[in-house]
Amino acid sequence: MSAAADSGLAIVARHLTKRFKAFTAVDGVDFEVRRGEILGFIGPNGAGKSTIIRMLCGLLRPSAGQILIAGIDVAKRPEAARQRIGYMSQKFSLYADLSVAENLRFFGGIYRVPKDKLAERMAYAVAMAGLAGREDDLVSTLAGGWKQRLALGCAILHNPPILFLDEPTSGVDPVSRRRFWDLIHDLAASGVAILVTTHYMDEAEYCDLIMLINQGRIVASGSPTELKHTPLGGRMLLVECESIGRALHLLTGAKGVRDVAAFGDALHVLTDPDGETSIRALLAAGGIAKVDISPIEPGLEDVFVNLVARPAAAAPTP
């Protein structure tokens, strides 16, 4: 293992930039992922997440900046760097009409797992996925949770020190999802560095560290708890009243109200520090008198939405 990997740094990105003609997709991004760390990239569609991943994998050449994967300079030795990476995307990675064992053998070939190691690695993957005895079953007959764990098994057949997960658990049943994250934490505990890309906040919650990416830049980073405590420049209030739809309209774009979202029979409102009084006044003026207001802790989604700059045009016309 190289010096950089020994130093604990699995991924180093320095001033990473990618321009497509006049458009800057990734704009001077710096980050590091240590061994055993689970880093989550979150950001809206088109924020630059997949462009960064493509550059990390050596599939796209950066316009500027440098990437080290397990100490290897990706620009100089892309093949060697790729060998250190396992990649799993829940949706696309398996062959449905091949068996469990055939899929593993196939990925063993792609990742060039040495012949004398393959049997041992396949046995490990099968045991981890809970698929012992089902090696000859077609993947198309497996339920979602097993497919997902098999996809993980395929991605780590070559024992990579770095693992990329692209929305790994979206749509999977909750029991399987929790089991999956247990496996990921075990891998992290054994020293694997894990990079998760997602725009589902409940997936991001599982990461040790989150980086919020918007318009090609890192706009916030920290542990999930730290991010939830990001100052949003106001207070999050839970507003319970009748006619939620109308209340939503009355408050959207109103003075002192920064953001409103409806949740069933309640609203989450981000307001200026003295917002409670103005909310009551706005609602009363609209004929909604009975209003319960209580402060709540913002969720990751609230933070995300409010840190991602929104154009002022977002307010609907009534």
Place this chain on the structure above:
Amino acid sequence: MSPAIDARGISKRFGSGIAVDRLSLSVAPNEIFGLVGPDGAGKTTTMRMLAGVMRPDEGSIVIDGVDVVKNPDLAKAHFSYMPQRFGLYEDLTVDENIRFYADLFSIPARQREDRAARLLAASDMARFRGRLAGQLSGGMKQKLGLTCALIHTPKIVLLDEPTTGVDPVSRRDFWRILYDLREEGVTIVISTAYLDEAERCHRLALLHEGRLLQCDTPQALKARMPGAILLVASKQPRAARAVIAPLAGVTSTLLVGDNVRVTVDDAARRLPQIAKALAESGVPFEPPHLAPTTIEDLFVTLEKPLGAAA
């Protein structure tokens, strides 16, 4: 008041498998009703049957007083259905797609212009009217699909996983449109695999392996969750978990970021015991506190007996 949608004992088999198994649900007028469950739970099959594009093997469906199984064509005038992959024309612009659907539904020109303008403004899409649909991001495509599906004024809308692949900012725009519709008196049925999104609905049907697990408001569902959830923040969450997991009364533990999420039988009794065990172990930790139950917690307790986890 008679229900907007009344489905009784509907089932659908594909080969030897059963996608939907004697499902009954009743949607009240003007509510936002969520069909919630993981991939493969039967959400899409249920939606297709409700929309009359797939015939159930058994059971009855009545939408707005019309029997969908017997008269699917007649029923179609009463609702709008947005399938998972909505048929947008990629080489037409946003405006042209809207015009196409407005023609399809024979919407008068004045009305369509008003409605399109409102829907596009609500979804923050007005700036992109001249852009080709093929050049929109995933989230924008979904919002355009919704605009097209809603260009006529239905009393009931059926939306099959409209927010899959849509980022949180666009998702908020999307839900804003749904609450606007509700204000107009529309009944909304929406399916989602995202349990956090489910909390935005008035009532939920939790589906798993084709069956209805529970159906109620999010609050009532969460109140049914046995035991309680404790959150323990720690600089060494893995070590903290190892201390907590074997303790008495701890049903399950989950590492979530820098927290251990602990399901216990009795919060008042277990909280001091957990704090004591952690203090004795020397693992750094913040004082444990009670965390709100989520739909996912409930789902896990409901799902477990079905043997989904090996």
